[in-house]
Amino acid sequence: ACFTWLSRLKEQYGSEYVKIYINTPRNILKQKWNLHTLPDDITDRQILDANLLKLEISPKRGENFQNIILEKFYSSFLTYLELPISRLTDLINDLVKDNKLQNNRETFLVCQQCEKRFDEWAEKAKDDDIKDLIENIKSSPENIQIELMKYKLVKNYPREISEHVLGERYNTFQKLNLDLKNLSIEEVKVERTINEIEIFILNELKIKTLADLEMFITIVSGELIVEFNTINKLIYNFKDIVTKELIDNIKDKFTPISDQISTELRKLDFIIPPEKPITPNITWEADQWLEWAINSYLPYQFWLEEQNLYDKEIVIFSETFANWFYKNFIELKSSFPKMLYKAVPNICHEIRDSKGVGLFIVIDNFNFKYINILRSLFKQRQFICEEPQGYFSMIPTETDVCKKCLFSGESERVSIKNRAYKQIIEEDWSIFLSDKKIKYLSNLGALKEKREKEYDMYFLNYCNIDELLHKDEDELGVNHWEKIYDELASLVYLVINFSKRLKIEDKFSIYICSDHGSTKIQEEIPNYIDRKYYNSKSEDKHHRFVTVSDSQIENLPSHVESNCYVIKKDEFGLTENILIAKGYGRFVRTTTKYYVHGGLSPEEVIVPFVVFRKIAEEPKEILFYLEQNIFRYSVKSSILFDLGNINEYEINNVEISIRNSNIESEYVKFKRIKAKEKINIEIPARFKKTISKKESEFLMVRISYQFLGKTYMHDKEFPITMKSIIQRKADLDDIFD
Numbered sequence: 001a002c003f004t005w006l007s008r009l010k011e012q013y014g015s016e017y018v019k020i021y022i023n024t025p026r027n028i029l030k031q032k033w034n035l036h037t038l039p040d041d042i043t044d045r046q047i048l049d050a051n052l053l054k055l056e057i058s059p060k061r062g063e064n065f066q067n068i069i070l071e072k073f074y075s076s077f078l079t080y081l082e083l084p085i086s087r088l089t090d091l092i093n094d095l096v097k098d099n100k101l102q103n104n105r106e107t108f109l110v111c112q113q114c115e116k117r118f119d120e121w122a123e124k125a126k127d128d129d130i131k132d133l134i135e136n137i138k139s140s141p142e143n144i145q146i147e148l149m150k151y152k153l154v155k156n157y158p159r160e161i162s163e164h165v166l167g168e169r170y171n172t173f174q175k176l177n178l179d180l181k182n183l184s185i186e187e188v189k190v191e192r193t194i195n196e197i198e199i200f201i202l203n204e205l206k207i208k209t210l211a212d213l214e215m216f217i218t219i220v221s222g223e224l225i226v227e228f229n230t231i232n233k234l235i236y237n238f239k240d241i242v243t244k245e246l247i248d249n250i251k252d253k254f255t256p257i258s259d260q261i262s263t264e265l266r267k268l269d270f271i272i273p274p275e276k277p278i279t280p281n282i283t284w285e286a287d288q289w290l291e292w293a294i295n296s297y298l299p300y301q302f303w304l305e306e307q308n309l310y311d312k313e314i315v316i317f318s319e320t321f322a323n324w325f326y327k328n329f330i331e332l333k334s335s336f337p338k339m340l341y342k343a344v345p346n347i348c349h350e351i352r353d354s355k356g357v358g359l360f361i362v363i364d365n366f367n368f369k370y371i372n373i374l375r376s377l378f379k380q381r382q383f384i385c386e387e388p389q390g391y392f393s394m395i396p397t398e399t400d401v402c403k404k405c406l407f408s409g410e411s412e413r414v415s416i417k418n419r420a421y422k423q424i425i426e427e428d429w430s431i432f433l434s435d436k437k438i439k440y441l442s443n444l445g446a447l448k449e450k451r452e453k454e455y456d457m458y459f460l461n462y463c464n465i466d467e468l469l470h471k472d473e474d475e476l477g478v479n480h481w482e483k484i485y486d487e488l489a490s491l492v493y494l495v496i497n498f499s500k501r502l503k504i505e506d507k508f509s510i511y512i513c514s515d516h517g518s519t520k521i522q523e524e525i526p527n528y529i530d531r532k533y534y535n536s537k538s539e540d541k542h543h544r545f546v547t548v549s550d551s552q553i554e555n556l557p558s559h560v561e562s563n564c565y566v567i568k569k570d571e572f573g574l575t576e577n578i579l580i581a582k583g584y585g586r587f588v589r590t591t592t593k594y595y596v597h598g599g600l601s602p603e604e605v606i607v608p609f610v611v612f613r614k615i616a617e618e619p620k621e622i623l624f625y626l627e628q629n630i631f632r633y634s635v636k637s638s639i640l641f642d643l644g645n646i647n648e649y650e651i652n653n654v655e656i657s658i659r660n661s662n663i664e665s666e667y668v669k670f671k672r673i674k675a676k677e678k679i680n681i682e683i684p685a686r687f688k689k690t691i692s693k694k695e696s697e698f699l700m701v702r703i704s705y706q707f708l709g710k711t712y713m714h715d716k717e718f719p720i721t722m723k724s725i726i727q728r729k730a731d732l733d734d735i736f737d
């Protein structure tokens with residue numbers, strides 16, 4: 001009645017004065033979604049039943065109704081006009097997630113658009129096996145996903161295994177050149193396939209040469225523990241001729257399961273020894289000794305420790321350093337800037353000038369062996385450091401002496417007396433840094449308790465690493481490296497959370513230093529210390545040093561000075577006289593199951609000092625160019641790229657893959673591109689003819705990389721021109737491998 005009255009009103013006054021708009025669900029939807037047209041067969045009732053008017057979405061301008069529905073309810077990959085073979089795994093993952101096909105079957109309008117798209121794809125597909133694949137995706141994407149998992153596992157194995165596992169589907173998948181990197185393997189769904197691979201490895205595999213092993217690495221999926229265990233066992237048969245490149249290939253291959261085999265992957269790094277250090281020169285200056293130790297001696301010594309190997313020459317190198325350090329310690333203490341007790345004074349100007357918050361962490365018993373773990377963990381949180389500096393510790397390399405000198409800035413332990421760490425930090429440094437509020441934290445628990453920014457500078461005493469290194473590996477149940485990694489990961493997590501709670505991430509400086517290092521003494525190293533003699537002479541015995549009385553130090557037998565460094569308390573600023581074992585001598589029995597300190601070897605004396613700060617910037621766009629864009633079908637080709645990193649920091653773990661389904665190629669991976677560096681990349685490829693207009697006109701490339709610990713991914717499309725093979729005389733070697 002109301003509508004009739006309004007219609008008559010319009011007739012009476014004319015359309016110039018009265019306009020009537022009919023707001024049907026169709027009209028409202030067109031307006032809300034900014035649609036140019038809406039298919040005539042879509043009714044108001046269907047729109048209401050599908051609750052489309054209640055959806056909070058903002059479609060792209062000009063997008064058609066079908067694609068809006070498909071992207072919202074299913075997958076953006078269903079909006080392609082043809083089956084998106086290059087994104088097939090992404091499509092399947094989307095459809096399987098939340099069981100989308102099944103869940104939307106009850107909504108007719110939504111289901112209708114999906115059915116229509118599958119029919120359009122099938123109509124455009126020229127091959128029967130592609131039509132069959134489309135039909136199977138439509139009816140059960142879960143089954144296709146399982147088949148893709150199987151294919152990912154077996155695709156490079158001998159053909160008879162692959163065809164046995166997948167039947168005719170193997171041939172279909174083979175010719176599609178699928179990108180399977182985003183497909184995760186769920187072992188419970190492909191258990192039988194895994195068993196078949198294991199049977200093949202155990203019964204058919206014949207590895208006699210390194211070349212055989214290299215070939216086997218290329219065919220494995222990199223997704224299975226059984227594959228890694230086989231390779232890991234075999235590689236030690238060739239440890240004398242294996243290359244670093246091969247080790248890197250193994251680590252890259254098994255990236256998908258790296259979290260499950262992290263310990264064994266780390267051990268691979270120790271198969272190949274670092275370059276052996278040059279013979280040190282007793283006339284070197286202190287900086288030269290530091291450089292030699294950090295870059296040459298220590299990497300080799302740490303390799304020996306991990307392998308439990310004895311190298312007599314390296315022991316002599318260590319003794320040469322110890323002799324130099326002992327002889328020059330008094331002078332170094334007064335004149336060399338990188339002595340441990342100067343670490344805090346060296347940054348006082350930074351602390352005074354800083355408008356942010358500082359955290360100085362003293363990691364007890366932490367040498368250069370684990371510094372790269374710490375750098376990597378902080379980098380994952382976008383906290384970056386410059387190259388770590390090396391500092392000489394104190395004599396002896398013992399916590400009470402070294403840490404008190406480090407915390408106090410005093411060069412002599414005797415001047416610190418019996419003052420506690422808290423007193424030293426909060427009283428002395430508060431006076432020296434008068435405009436800054438200073439707080440001492442005795443452990444990580446104290447750090448976790450902090451909820452507000454009350455102080456300008458915090459000093460954290462972190463002893464977990466020291467406690468671990470002194471424990472027997474048999475007691476721990478795992479090697480020290482693995483435990484220390486976990487401890488450092490926890491430390492970094494708590495430190496970053498501390499900065500987030502206090503909302504100081506962007507104005508937060510993390511200073512890290514140690515009081516001393518430690519060493520693992522091999523049983524083969526001779527011990528010239530007469531333990532029975534010293535047992536009767538000292539009540540305070542450590543693995544690497546003993547204390548002696550004033551009368552004893554003045555009346556030492558001649559044999560003592562041949563085996564020990566004599567440390568008189570008045571000369572060295574200590575509270576007690578000390579004898580330190582020369583070389584790797586020990587006053588208490590040791591094993592290779594734990595670490596000790598107190599001596600003067602480089603690994604006990606030299607400690608890292610490093611500063612971390614957050615770099616919050618996003619990477620500038622990577623320069624990525626296609627050198628030439630004309631290709632021919634069917635012949636072997638080279639795709640050439642120029643890649644440039646214009647950022648101030650390096651990019652890591654760079655991967656480049658071709659996304660076109662009609663191009664046979666391998667993805668390229670390399671470790672890093674330095675800041676401001678440009679490189680050239682060549683990807684061997686073969687182009688096949690395709691019905692896809694887009695794949696005929698564009699080279700679709702994906703590049704992924706890490707920048708300051710974060711992963712980035714970009715898809716690029718380069719216009720290309722394809723030419724037929726018959727446009728020139730082809731070399732038969734181009735056509736046939």
